[in-house]
Amino acid sequence: MAATFTVFSDEVIPGWAEGFARLLREGSQATVGVASSLEAALDSRTDVLVLALGRRFDARPSDHQIARLSNRRIIAMSTTADWLRRQVGALETVTGMSSGNDHRMTSTSSELLGSQAPNLPFHAFKKRYETPLAEFNDLTPMLHFGPTRLTEFRPDIDYIVTLSKLKECAVVMRQASVVYAGVHAHPDEFSIEYRQLIRRVAFALATRPVEPLAPIVVNRQMHPPGTVRFELSRWEGSNDDNMRTFHFRFEQPTAFTATLEHTGSDAMMLLFNGDGGTGRLHWTRVDSEAGETLTIAANINQQALESLGHRYWELQVVNFDRDKGGTAKLSVRYDTPSSDTRLTPLAGDDGVETLNWRAHALLLAARDGDENASARIRRHAPAAKIEQAAVRRVVAREHGFGDWPTLSAHVAWELPNTLPSALAFGTRLSFERGLARYPDSFSAPQLAELFDGFPEPVASMLGAAFTQAKERGHQHFTTEHLLEALIDDPISNHVLQSVGCDIEALHPELDALLEALPTTTFVGETQVSEPFCSATYRADFIPALGREDMNPGSLLAGLMGEDCHAQKLLAKQGIRQQDFVNYVSHGIPTSLAGPAAPGASVLDPQLEAVVQRAFASAKASHHEFLTTEHLTAALLSEGDVADAVRSMGADVDDFARDVADHVDTTPRSDEPGRTKPTRAFNEIMQVALALAQRAGRGQASPGDAFDAILRERDLPTCHLLAGATEGGTPSRPKSRG
Structure with a gap:
């Protein structure tokens, strides 16, 4: 009986399914169908299912389909195996490494195809490819080879084709009735040798009894x-x-x-x-x-x-x-x-606030003569004086960390991708990829396509700025053009004011830089410069409070990661990249701006003033972190928040003193002025904004922020408030030691 096949591709490579169907039909009596959807392919009853899927995470088969996947013959092309493994679990033949170079391959003696002699090297593609990394895209012919090592997985995995120079890396291999084929290209681009081999694999698999997938235990x-x-x-x-x-x-x-x-x-x-x-x-x-x-x-x-x-x-x-x-x-x-x-395991929501609160509770217990607390301190800091620094070290060591700075860094809110060195390779690669993909013209529309489209208002802002640059005779769009456009945008203008930028002083210096740029008459569009492309790349990694995707504020933070004239103008005013990140990601203004244009800020003026006071207080005290308790202390000066505290039966003045006393236990920084918001602070600001939006408001208020804090029961503010409402004595957290 002739073999039957169902082929499906999600069109990462257009026409792939039809091309592979032609390959199977060549010189055979096979019945080959092309499925119109993944669901139809999974429900098919043919001998072999051939799947070519991109790196998709959306498709979740039914339980019935998953059960069948473990008990049918499948050829999984390249990244399809990764999707398949997420469904059935027991699969070990997955994508490990990838290369745009056409490495030579060697067929090996395998159980599926039998002895392969002579083992002459061959290539996967009709013509040789040496694709630079900058030019990679979904259509790039590539070799994917599995991470599994022959010595570990034989005989459970049947290795069919390996790289000639890296014989531990398999390009084609079989586990039970699933074949992994790591050649990513349109079938019409396969070499004659690879076309013949993959046909032999498909027909040999079709006649082989089905073997259920089972776990492979490797010692x-x-x-x-x-x-x-x-x-x-x-x-x-x-x-x-x-x-x-x-x-x-x-x-x-x-x-x-x-x-x-x-x-x-x-x-x-x-x-x-x-x-x-x-x-x-x-x-x-x-x-x-x-x-x-x-x-x-x-x-x-x-x-x-x-x-x-x-x-x-x-x-x-x-x-x-x-x-x-x-x-x-x-x-x-x-x-x-x-x-x-x-x-002591760290809880998933442990942060600087909860750990410091726990350390302070240990200190108070030891001073009260608690023998268990004293024993914990002697165990981890035997020679230390019983003070806040020592008990923090004890808490760190009880959680398996060598010291408090390492523990606090582990639970802190970090944005390492904004550091210049962290993204240097990616920024350079994004520009090279743009030049390679758009050799005729790499301008605003092409940049937008490279970054999968710009949201509004970024798209309109950049479009107008590129037009203005061309009218000036500027052949390249620089970060100076970007800064000029950002000054005029209401969102980024408010961000600039909120980080303390003197825009009036900035204007003449920026104008001088723009006037000094060379002008010429040219045909075509103004082209993207590397610093501007890099700033855009960095901006894509910076989350913005209450906003989705890239926005003008993110572009300012991205610009500050570049070594360029625009960055130097802002740095000259004492503005750092962290100042932009603080405001864009956390809503922390360095200074209070004037009234914001509609939609320019996600915090109302009262909450912006509260957050600014909290941040200024933390910096003045040389505190390493801006915590939720700094925020609480500043919120208590707001009438509606004070009324809320009174409604809970607490004395506002006593509660404020308790909060201030606890704020004084915040670790101090060796670098004054480098105060950083904690992860809990960021989460509170996000929840506050969500509460406002749920109520139909576009800006969060002080009441929203206090409500958000009260929802996190393990924060020190909540412990202190519970104590204040239970008789005036601040509660202590339960020790985990």
Whole structure:
């Protein structure tokens, strides 16, 4: 009986399904159908299902379809295997690495195709491709090869084609009745050798009995708790010498911590996760740019252990420094409920506020003569004087961190992608990709297409600014043109005023820079400059409070990451990139602006004034963080908030003193003026805005902010208010020690 096939592609490569159907029909009696939808393909009853899907996360089959996926013959093209694995879990043949170069491949002796002799190298494509990274897109012919190593997974995985030089990397392989084929291109671009091979694979699979997918258990060396030292080479692409991977298995709920100390490298990464097949568990990544110690903590519960199943937890140390190698010292600790001196797991919502509150409670208990509190301090800080710094160190060590700064950095709100060095490679690549994709003209419409479209009002603002630049005879659109456009936009104008910019003083200096730009008569459109493209790329990574997608305020923050004349003009006025991030992402003004144009601010003038007072107070006290308690202290001067406190039965003045006393326990910074908002502060501002929008208002008020704080029961404000309403004595949090 002739083999039957169903082919489906979601048109990442137009015409792919029809092209592969023609390949299967060549010289055969096979019945080949092209499905009109993924649902129709999954419901088909043919011998083999061929799927070519992009990196999609939207398609969730029915339970019935998922059950059938584990018990049918499938050819999964490149990234399709990643989608398939999220459905069935047991699949190990997935995309690992990718290359735009047409590497030579070698067919191996396999159970599916039998002996392959002679094993002559061949290429995947009709013509040779050496695609620069900047030119990659969905249509780029690519090779995807699986991360699985032959020595680990044989005989459970049947390796059919490997790279000739990297024989551990498989391009075509089979697990049970699922074949992974990692050649990404239109079938008409396949080489003769690869067309013949993939046809043989398809027909051999069609006649093979169906094997249900089952987990593959691989025995790996597990890393014990303790310390290990090792060297890592500089990053040269996919070389194994610049990374180390450690594996772990836990039989019961575990508090896991890993601390990496290192020297030499300026770009070290620590990554922890568990591959649960259908999803990643406890995925946590931290990066170092200047030799900082990196720490990861994970509270692994029973549900996570069951989800991981037969697989392993992995900890990766990678050196991304292109110039220098590194020396690393990795310390790993994991504690269970039965450990003698077990770690205290961090709760998912633990932040600077809750941890500092816990430390202060420990200090008060020790001073009151609590023997358990004193014993905890002696255990972790035996020689230290009993004071706030010492008890913070105790709390840090009880959670598996070496000191308080490392713990507070772990739970703090961070935006590392705004740092110039963190995005240097991406900014350069985005510009190179634009030039490669649009060699004839890389102007405003092409830039918008490169970034998947600009939202309003960014699109209109940039369109008008490019037109004005052309009228001036400027062949390239610079960050100076961008700053001029942002001054005129109501949203970014309000942002500039809120970070203390003297716009009147800025205008003549900016005008002088624009007048100094060379002018010429040219045909076509004004072109994108690299600094402007880079600023736009950075802006795409900066979240804006209450706004979706990129907005003019984000562009200001992105511009400040560039080394350009426009950035220097703003820096000359004492404005930092962090000032823009503070206002755009958190709603924290450095100074109060005048009345905002409609839609220019998501906070009403009263709340902006409250937040500005809170921030000014934290900075004046040299506090490292702007916390929710700084915000509470400032909110209590608002009449409606004070009335709300009275309605709960608390004395406002007494409550305000309790809050002020606790604010004084906030850690102080060694760098005055570098006060940073906490993660809890950011969450409160987001909730406040959501409450306002739910009530049909476009701006959050002080009452919304206080309501948002009261919804977070573990914040110090809530503990203090509970104590004030229960008899005037501030409550203390329950100790987790």
